[in-house]
Each structure stands twice: as C-alpha cells, then as structure tokens.
Amino acid sequence: MPGPTDPLEPWPDTVRWQPVSRDLIWVELLRLGATLAVLLIGLAIGWAVSGHRLFGYGMALLVAFGLWRITVIIRAVRAWGYAERDDDLLVRHGLVVRRLSIVPYARMQFVDVTAGPLERAFQLATVQLHTAAAASDARVPGLRPAEASRLRDRLTDLGQHRAEGL
Structure with a gap:
C-alpha cells in the first residue's frame, strides 16, 4: 500500500477527526461585522466631513474585503x-x-x-x-x-x- 501523498493527512484511515461546532462561524462573523461596522462608520464620517471620494472608494474596498472574509471564515471553521x-x-x-x-x-x-x-x-x-x-x-x-x-x-x-x- 503506497504512503500518504499529503503530509498533512498522514493517517486518513486510522484517525477519526472531530469537527468543531459550526456555531463558531457565527461568532467569527459577528466579530468581523463589529470591526467592519466601526471602520465603515469612520469612513462614512470622513466622507461626510471632507466630501472626498477616496473615503467612498475605501468603503467599497472594505465591503469587498468583508465579503471575501466571510467566505474565508466559513471555510476556515470547517477546516478545524x-x-x-x-x-x-x-x-x-x-x-x-x-x-x-x-x-x-x-x-x-x-x-x-x-x-x-x-x-x-x-x-x-x-x-x-x-x-x-x-x-x-x-x-x-x-x-x-x-x-x-x-x-x-x-x-x-x-x-x-x-x-x-x-
């Protein structure tokens, strides 16, 4: 029988992996949401005060980052x-x-x-x-x-x- 091809999975047949609770996804998403909300509020205030469009671009980038991070969080929790x-x-x-x-x-x-x-x-x-x-x-x-x-x-x-x- 050939050896494992992935050094991170050396015992695929002999180890019974226990997953962590999927509720951890919600915990991590709430942490992310709180952080993004604070940053978005700060950028919105900066945009309202200065009127400079770079704040709007920053908000758009932050929303895009948040969407990407949501996907990463879901996959990362499933990997534990x-x-x-x-x-x-x-x-x-x-x-x-x-x-x-x-x-x-x-x-x-x-x-x-x-x-x-x-x-x-x-x-x-x-x-x-x-x-x-x-x-x-x-x-x-x-x-x-x-x-x-x-x-x-x-x-x-x-x-x-x-x-x-x-």
Whole structure:
C-alpha cells in the first residue's frame, strides 16, 4: 500500500477527526461585522466631513474585503478538527497554510478552557493546550462546554499518567 501523498493527512484511515461546532462561524462573523461596522462608520464620517471620494472608494474596498472574509471564515471553521489518539492529540486547521499539530500527552504542562462573552452567548468554549515549547501549543476552538470539559479532564488525566512514566 503506497504512503500518504499529503503530509498533512498522514493517517486518513486510522484517525477519526472531530469537527468543531459550526456555531463558531457565527461568532467569527459577528466579530468581523463589529470591526467592519466601526471602520465603515469612520469612513462614512470622513466622507461626510471632507466630501472626498477616496473615503467612498475605501468603503467599497472594505465591503469587498468583508465579503471575501466571510467566505474565508466559513471555510476556515470547517477546516478545524481534532483527534484523540492513545499517546497524543492531533489538531488541524488552516486553508492556505494548513497546519497539523501533534501534541504528546506526556509533554502537556496544563490545559486551559476559555470562553469570552460572545462564545458563551453561543455556548462555545476553547481548549488550549500548553507545552514546554511555546511553538507547540495547540488550541481547539468552537467546542460545546460539556465537550470542552470532557476533553480538558481527559487530557489532564492522560498528561499526568504519561508524565509519571518519564
């Protein structure tokens, strides 16, 4: 059987990827909408005060950017996934630059679960894994609180048991 052709998909048949909640799309779209609204209001005020058409062009570019960003957000959330294996956690994400992080349970130092006001409104949380190397930290956003708690407890338990063997 030939090896994998994509280095980011090394275990297509043996790994069961878990997707994040699609409600994360709404959280990200609301964040984008708030940012664009502030910028558009600023440009509209500038246009009204100065009457210079460059502000109108800026508004048009901002709307075009917003439409492009909506597409990217939808696709990016669908690209997030995680998989629990016996010795490590796999986390994948990204569209243009795809990333696959493999975090061994024995290397985890602590696990955070966070949820800002917007995430809480959509009943979502983020699990953040911290290791000794900052570059190897991984996060899994868009989890339901029960799943985030379960994952946190499982990762913490597995991390303690694996670290005892070192």
